């Protein structure tokens with residue numbers, strides 16, 4: 001089977017840990033050039049150095065996805081340095097879960113800013129390049145919470161439903177431009193995501209749950225590889241996966 005990953009220019013937001021980092025590692029191992037965005041530039045740079053040291057091509061660009069100019073700079077840098085943007089993985093996200101009645105309004109604002117506006121800024125930054133190239137692949141990271149709603153995570157679920165709505169609208173609109181659209185919706189995957197929970201009792205509950213059932217982040221990276229590896233005319237629109245043990 002030919003390697004459809006080799007030589008692809010892939011921009012990943014939220015690449016300093018968890019799913020984004022795992023995708024960067026596997027994509028780089030399979031020959032993609034990865035352009036990494038996140039706020040923790042030290043971690044981003046050491047990942048880029050490590051991947052470059054193993055023979056890959058990787059570039060770190062400190063990026064806060066709540067600032068549209070920073071997301072534009074991330075994507076424009078990829079295009080300037082490497083000539084094109086084949087894949088944009090809109091992955092950066094936070095999950096400060098809490099019941100609505102606790103009125104954690106600052107968390108609501110941050111969740112919307114990162115999980116929805118950050119994704120919109122990703123579209124704004126990458127779409128012009130993909131239109132001009134007449135090719136591209138936009139990958140959106142939603143969640144099981146983009147399909148299911150439950151107590152403690154109404155706001156997170158709302159943002160992940162919004163990601164799926166944006167992705168489906170995007171998919172329909174970009175038909176003339178030969179752009180593929182994939183939503184990846186993971187269940188519980190072992191990452192630093194529970195650290196974004198600000199309410200201590202809920203954070204503890206989620207950590208215990210993740211310790212029991214979460215699967216490795218490489219599961220996400222494999223889903224990215226699967227979607228990218230299809231023939232050009234095949235558009236994998238959604239991958240929903242969970243730990244085998246996960247009920248919801």
Ligand SMILES: NC(=O)c1ccc[n+]([C@@H]2O[C@H](COP(=O)([O-])OP(=O)(O)OC[C@H]3O[C@@H](n4cnc5c(N)ncnc54)[C@H](OP(=O)(O)O)[C@@H]3O)[C@@H](O)[C@H]2O)c1
Nearest residue numbers: 014016017018019039040064065093143188189191192193
């Ligand atoms: N793990 C799961 O169980 C799971 C399940 C379903 C969906 N997801 C989704 O997967 C995505 C990745 O999360 P993860 O599980 O890998 O958690 P993670 O390990 O906490 O990674 C989150 C990433 O997002 C970045 N990020 C957060 N705020 C940012 C901002 N303002 N600007 C730029 N980057 C920002 C973080 O980097 P910095 O802090 O360095 O900026 C980090 O690289 C999220 O969208 C999450 O909702 C995760």
